[in-house]
Amino acid sequence: MTPEGTRAYIKAFFEKYYAQQRAKNPRFVEGVGIPAAMLDDGADPAQEWNIWKLAPVAESEYNIAEIEKKLHVTLPECIKAFFTTYHHRFEYPLGRNEIGSPFFSLGQVSNHHLIQAGYLPFAWRDDYFMLCMDLQNMPIEETCPVTVIDSERLWNLTDDWILEYRRQHPEDDAEPVVPRSEFAPLMIPVADSFYAFLEGVMNGTIKPGC
Secondary structure (H helix, E strand, C coil): CCHHHHHHHHHHHHHHHHHHHHHHCHHHHEEECCCHHHECCCCCCCCCEEEECCEECCHHHCCHHHHHHHHCCCCCHHHHHHHHCEEECCCCCCCCECCCCCCHHHHHHCCHHHHHCCEEEEEECCCCEEEEEEHHHCCCHHHCCEEEEEHHHHHHHHHHHHHHHHHHCCCCCCCCCCCHHHHHHHCEEEECCHHHHHHHHHHCCCCCCC
16 A cells, blocks of 8 residues: 555544544543644533544654654554544544644553564553554565554563573673564464554454453
8 A cells, every 4th residue: 555545544544433433422522621623613612521523633743754763663654644644532442642742652652672573562452451563574564463462461571581681691781682582472463454453443343452
């Protein structure tokens, strides 16, 4: 899929998902402290509780090169489009994308050990599990699966592995790189691709806790 095709796909997903959730229950798209640019048409800004709407992300709000440099990863086009198409307030498993910080959620879930191993965390599935895009098949991102990993098991693994590595290599002052093979057994399959993940969210087969 071309970058333009990817962005069109993500745009259509958010618009369809928003309409679906609003039709199902308006409370799914309501909240407090909604920025003016996200207030639904005709909403009274004086009201504490309001319906929010999708708001386009401005190019001035982000710098892809800086983000990739900070995370030490080349972001797939689908991930770029996911965070730079619309601001929204969807909760798990998509995660909010607030005005002024479109990549905030990506930074929240970032883990350099996973990224070094070829897994890109992009959202929390719930309070405990991190959703990751497996980048091993890049640049063909349509073949990159989405997985989840238990954050507690992740942190225990990395702490224990690094401790053992330093015990065995006391002369090595460099930051140890935890092998991909250590993480692979902890990864639980979610979808065959990021696009299949979004389809699962849309049809309700992928949701918090699933």
